[in-house]
Amino acid sequence: MNIDRRRMQQVLVVALQIILAIVVLMPFFWMFSVSLKPATEPFAIPARLWPQHPTLNNYASAFRPEFQRYFLNSIVVSLSTLIITVPLALLAAYSFTRFQIRLLSAFLVGIIIAQMFPSSAIIIPIYTMVKATNLLNTYPALIIAYITVTLPVAIWMMRGFLANLPLTLEEAAAIDGATPLRAFVEIILPLCRPGIVATAVFVIIVTWQESDSMEYAMVI
Amino acid sequence: MTPRDRWLAYVFVAPAVVLVAVLMYYPMLGSVYESLFTTSFINPKPKFIGLASYAKILSDPVFLQVLLNSLEWTAFVVVLQNLIGFLVALVLDQNLPGQGLMRSIILLPWILPGVVAAIVWRFMCDPQLGLINSLLVGWGFTGHAVAWLGDVRTAMPAAIAGAVWKGFPFSTVVYLAALQNIDQEQIEASIIDGARVWQRLRDVIFPAIRPVVAVNVLLTTILTFNYFDMIWVLTRGGPENSTHIFPTKIYELGFGQFRFGEASVYGVISLLLVVVFVAAFLVLQRRPARGV
Numbered sequence: 001m002n003i004d005r006r007r008m009q010q011v012l013v014v015a016l017q018i019i020l021a022i023v024v025l026m027p028f029f030w031m032f033s034v035s036l037k038p039a040t041e042p043f044a045i046p047a048r049l050w051p052q053h054p055t056l057n058n059y060a061s062a063f064r065p066e067f068q069r070y071f072l073n074s075i076v077v078s079l080s081t082l083i084i085t086v087p088l089a090l091l092a093a094y095s096f097t098r099f100q101i102r103l104l105s106a107f108l109v110g111i112i113i114a115q116m117f118p119s120s121a122i123i124i125p126i127y128t129m130v131k132a133t134n135l136l137n138t139y140p141a142l143i144i145a146y147i148t149v150t151l152p153v154a155i156w157m158m159r160g161f162l163a164n165l166p167l168t169l170e171e172a173a174a175i176d177g178a179t180p181l182r183a184f185v186e187i188i189l190p191l192c193r194p195g196i197v198a199t200a201v202f203v204i205i206v207t208w209q210e211s212d213s214m215e216y217a218m219v220i
Numbered sequence: 221m222t223p224r225d226r227w228l229a230y231v232f233v234a235p236a237v238v239l240v241a242v243l244m245y246y247p248m249l250g251s252v253y254e255s256l257f258t259t260s261f262i263n264p265k266p267k268f269i270g271l272a273s274y275a276k277i278l279s280d281p282v283f284l285q286v287l288l289n290s291l292e293w294t295a296f297v298v299v300l301q302n303l304i305g306f307l308v309a310l311v312l313d314q315n316l317p318g319q320g321l322m323r324s325i326i327l328l329p330w331i332l333p334g335v336v337a338a339i340v341w342r343f344m345c346d347p348q349l350g351l352i353n354s355l356l357v358g359w360g361f362t363g364h365a366v367a368w369l370g371d372v373r374t375a376m377p378a379a380i381a382g383a384v385w386k387g388f389p390f391s392t393v394v395y396l397a398a399l400q401n402i403d404q405e406q407i408e409a410s411i412i413d414g415a416r417v418w419q420r421l422r423d424v425i426f427p428a429i430r431p432v433v434a435v436n437v438l439l440t441t442i443l444t445f446n447y448f449d450m451i452w453v454l455t456r457g458g459p460e461n462s463t464h465i466f467p468t469k470i471y472e473l474g475f476g477q478f479r480f481g482e483a484s485v486y487g488v489i490s491l492l493l494v495v496v497f498v499a500a501f502l503v504l505q506r507r508p509a510r511g512v
Contacts, residue, residue: 010314010316013311013314013316014316016311017311017312017322020308020311020322020326021322021325021326024325024326024328024329024385024389025325025328026344026351027329027340027341027343027344027351027385028328028340030340030343030344030351031339031340031343034343034349049351088235088236088239089236091232091233091235091236092232092233092235092236092237094232095228095229095230095232095233096233098229099225099226099229101226101229104229104233107233107237110237110240110245111236111237111240114240114244114245114248116442116491116494116495116498117244117247117248117491118445118446118466118467118470118487118490118491118494119446119448119467120446120448120466120467120470120471120487120490121248121251121470121484121486121487121488121490121491122244122247122248122250122251122487123247123470123471123474124247124250124251124254124470124474124480124483124484124487125246125247125248125250125251125254126243126247127474127475128250128480129247129250144243147239147243148243148244151236151239151240151243152240152244155236179224180225180228181228205331208333
């Protein structure tokens with residue numbers, strides 16, 4: 001391929017990428033622009049891309065005390081879900097990768113199937129459960145809802161990481177007389193730190209942005 | 221394996237399995253059970269009616285509409301999201317300066333919380349505030365603003381466009397990773413052999429990433445079928461049920477009208493549809509690929 005043609009292709013690709021970025025970013029830019037417009041301007045026809053008299057008033061009125069409360073809620077719920085999900089997923093994944101027991105494989109398949117349950121279908125019984133235990137409108141209700149989303153995926157993620165750790169390490173430990181529990185704590189745990197971090201990041205992202213019917217229902 | 225190891229294996233698995241059972245299986249079975257009863261806002265005491273709700277709902281034209289809407293929604297979103305995601309991945313899979321930044325920009329809609337993305341999209345479509353209308357009117361395509369989300373004909377396409385905008389970055393990231401795993405020597409060999417871009421796509425790139433495409437299509441189909449926030453925020457299923465899909469209908473029936481029995485019927489049917497789809501997909505996947 002000659003140099004000129006290659007150059008042209010590169011220019012074309014860059015141009016395409018820039019157009020793409022504009023298309024993707026436009027809605028964000030528009031929301032930002034509307035957020036800076038004084039009360040009357042958003043309805044002006046034709047609308048302007050950038051406000052004539054930009055103002056921060058809308059932000060001032062949005063930062064009410066409730067806002068801090070929402071923020072705190074998100075943090076509490078996110079961290080609690082994380083603290084429950086990651087250790088449970090790690091322990092389960094360890095068993096799933098290290099012990100060949102038929103019942104365990106059945107459990108693993110059961111967890112995949114559970115992931116297909118539409119959240120809108122299981123939400124009504126969960127709502128009834130939560131209501132019966134007087135947990136409506138509380139942190140535990142939200143945490144329960146999030147666990148149904150995070151736990152199955154976290155188990156699969158951790159399983160992927162653990163499956164890649166060679167068994168020989170534990171076999172060596174066993175020969176040296178370590179029990180499986182000790183091998184898990186002293187060898188596996190330190191080695192799968194990257195896996196734990198990745199799973200934790202996943203849980204935080206999901207709980208931070210998860211906002212489907214689950215969350216709506218739990219705060220009715 | 222000693223009995224003690226076995227014991228340890230079960231102890232480690234138990235908490236997770238119990239949680240999945242209590243928080244997912246029990247509610248799912250509960251949903252099936254609930255679908256055999258009827259309740260309403262006026263009469264909240266459950267009354268057993270067996271499969272009568274199913275008969276009633278299956279013969280209801282609204283059910284047919286929700287089913288067709290769900291299929292339309294899922295098919296268009298999945299196809300467009302994967303197609304656009306793949307094309308964008310091809311464009312981004314170049315060793316040019318500034319690629320890191322481009323990839324982060326493309327990812328933005330996907331990282332955004334679902335409700336926020338939906339609200340951003342509503343801003344775009346709004347007849348008064350919307351940018352799309354401003355541009356159309358400003359450039360003289362239409363004389364007056366169009367209420368995209370308020371018209372039976374345009375509400376669903378507008379929602380689909382929003383879901384694709386929000387979802388394609390996910391496919392892009394997955395396809396980008398797959399593209400970068402392709403053996404570069406194969407690509408170079410095909411270039412030396414004089415393969416055109418289209419031939420290279422069809423004969424080298426696509427076969428190499430076929431497994432990733434399959435998994436991604438399966439995943440996005442399940443996610444899209446159960447996708448609640450976009451439509452709920454944009455239209456709440458309206459106008460005239462024209463954008464109601466299973467999740468929004470279930471939510472409206474259950475928490476809007478307290479008809480938990482009917483909502484559960486929709487829930488059970490929606491699960492059956494997903495299970496049938498996944499099973500069909502897995503069976504088709506088992507079959508060897510044609511002509512490769």
